[in-house]
Amino acid sequence: MIELNNINDKLNLNNGVQIPCVGYGTFRTPADVAEKAVSDAIANGYRHIDTAAVYGNEEAVGKGIKDSGIDRKDLFVTSKLWNTNRGYDATKKAFQETLDRLQMDYLDLYLIHWPANQKQFGEDAAKINAETWRAMEDLYHDGKIRAIGLSNFMPHHIVDLMQTAKVAPAVDQIEVHPGWPHTEEVKYLQAHNILVEAWAPLGGQGATVMTNPTILQIADKYGKSAAQVCLRWVIQQGVVPLPKSVHEERMIQNKDFFDFELTDEEMEKISMLPNMGGQCADPDDVDF
């Protein structure tokens, strides 16, 4: 693995674009909180911000970015296409609306938030994903997005997508945390040169990952918090974590996990922990 020493050390995407190895998450950050939270995160050193149309906070995220005074080119901004806007024309329209809300003229990374699945769309699911991706490719070729990718796509969705894709996805953002490691999927994505981003790297709201005795024991050994152990476990797999916190002291804590290294045995032990909650959603089974 490339040596990473801080949250803004870069990893290469498969098209040569560089991405800061830790992102700041904004899911469940209400619009009236997001402006300050994002500008606080940037003031505390974060340069990679992850939002989505469905979070309802793109406008506030854009304002927080403006307030920070940091040059747009020094930030890496991701947003995602929501499920109600799949298809060629709707994707292009929704993308422009995202840019308008963020007050930006390009995105660093745009993701299809969830694959259309067979449960909802039957045999049409693959065709819908292909048409959505074709719009993403055209936006990419138009220079409006520096890299395009996926979220919550499992290997079989990617196999289907690659039947017609002309641009390979640069990223897949999936749920990865202790108790929900998605080990086989991470291996598949990395073998196909698709960078993995971990959503809910701390387990997300309501999970008990951070009070797990194994995690706490390892945290104690290194003089670190449970959150820092989770983030370290994610990044040691070459996966980009996207921790979210609206509290400044936690934003600071969530950057500080580059001064210790988990042993192979500890990595394995954490990877084998049982499910401790989280969304744990199966993309083939969701009905949103």
Ligand SMILES: NC(=O)c1ccc[n+]([C@@H]2O[C@H](COP(=O)([O-])OP(=O)(O)OC[C@H]3O[C@@H](n4cnc5c(N)ncnc54)[C@H](OP(=O)(O)O)[C@@H]3O)[C@@H](O)[C@H]2O)c1
């Ligand atoms: N692509 C997708 O489908 C998808 C789905 C979900 C999330 N995401 C992205 O991934 C990001 C991260 O996921 P997430 O927000 O669900 O979960 P997360 O980052 O794993 O966990 C966030 C929760 O942990 C708390 N927390 C943060 N730092 C902490 C610390 N150091 N100690 C104790 N508690 C801490 C936060 O509370 P406070 O804020 O109160 O500190 C919040 O309740 C999202 O924000 C979003 O950008 C993507």
